[in-house]
Amino acid sequence: MEGTTTMNRRFACTTGDLDPGESMTVPGEVKIALHRTEDGEFFATADTCSHEEWSLGEDSDLEDDELICPLHMARFNLRTGEPTCFPATIALKTYAVEVEGDDVYVVA
């Protein structure tokens, strides 16, 4: 069978589906937010803000390597998921992203 990474990986979108500076929610058992920075790099985090209930894939903002939640302005480091300002105090889970050709996968 396939290796462990491919076993848990989920097709998210094609590179053309997500513009730089945008985010989207990848459906599945655990919802994942996929982000693409202005520089074109992909990152994946938990979809729900660690402060209250808010879908970061549907609505959030990217600034350099930070993710901002529009509800109360918590910020998270995209690479580590660590909060960088209040009100969040809990890190977002992060997930690996694999890009193969035009296809983008998240590894859950």
Next chain:
Amino acid sequence: MSSPDPTLDTANDTRKVLVVGASVAGVRTVQALRSAGFTGVITVLGAERHFPYDKPPISKEMLSSESTGEPVPLLTEDDVAKLDVELRLGAAAVRLDPAAKVVTTEDGEAHAYDVLVIATGASARNLPSGEGLAGVHTLRNAEDAVQLRSELAPGRKAVVVGAGFIGAEFAAAARAWDVDVTVVEAQPIPLAHILGDRIGAELGGLHELHGATLMTGVTTKRLVGETRVEAVELSDGRTLPADIVVVGIGAEPATAWLKGSGLPVSNGIDCEASLEVTGFPDVYAAGDVARPLHFLYGEPVRIEHWTNANDHAALVASSILGTPVPRPALPYVWSDQYGHRIQIIGLPSRGELVLTRGSAATGNLVAAYAGPDGVLVGALVLGNPRMLMKCRKAVMKSVHHADFERDLPAAS
């Protein structure tokens, strides 16, 4: 939060930090100090007996028939244990002697400190005749919400004095209980002083849309009733029968206890951009009570917003410890009314309305404000968090409103 900086010896810092005020700014300051690695003694004095709880739900969730009406805690008992903080509740500070570095509480106990953080917030203004009259409420503490909630029942008559955010949030919560609501506002248009006539009228219109009556350009003359309020007499001679009166006419910084301390207190406590109280090293102010030199506006600004209290907590901790200053943020506030989320970024009052899309009635409104030079200074959205984030970036980058409008997608 950010991990401790190994070059700063926060772990061997033995200063004793005293925080006065156990709400948003006070509690977050403790969290920020600890997450930066500070291991000294921290004591927090809180006037209220309640375990620290969050304030915005007071006029929202706590009044909803769908909630239990319990306060929303700011942290857990477990968090308090982990933070290793001495939390003294029901201990109001009554005096400060900055020369001796001592704060005295109501019960006469003296608390010595090396560093003091003042986070006493603000208290709600009442009508002079409202004090001690049953049925008249202000909304600032958990107790206020519990009492007010117990008075909500279908068909009762509520008069709301002031159509600001707290008055409007109460009106919305009361309509959901089928309370008969009348909102009385002194200005000809609600919120006009901060949002201008056009957007003030949009938001004011929500009351009528949801079955509340809005009376503008009129003030209250007198509350009628011996021990319990029965009616409100208005400046134009009309009298409104009332079972409940909610007074939402703003708040005053809670600085009365600093009388005689010599601290620079006018409208709040004057402090530097670092939040150090001007002329008083080792004394800091944070949250609603603080009036610091604002990084963006270059003048002292006191802000009564929740994220501001959070930002101040992080900043005060960095000023105390000498750790890197957190990234400055724009003023931001939200409000929940009649099922709509309203969000404001920047300070619209520093500009004029330059762009409007949608309407409050349709549940999607965007309004942007620019200064005399055409540069965006603030924005309001209703039901459109995505646009809020676009506006936030534009205000942060001082974009001209014409450039902003040109780049807007036609449908937003």
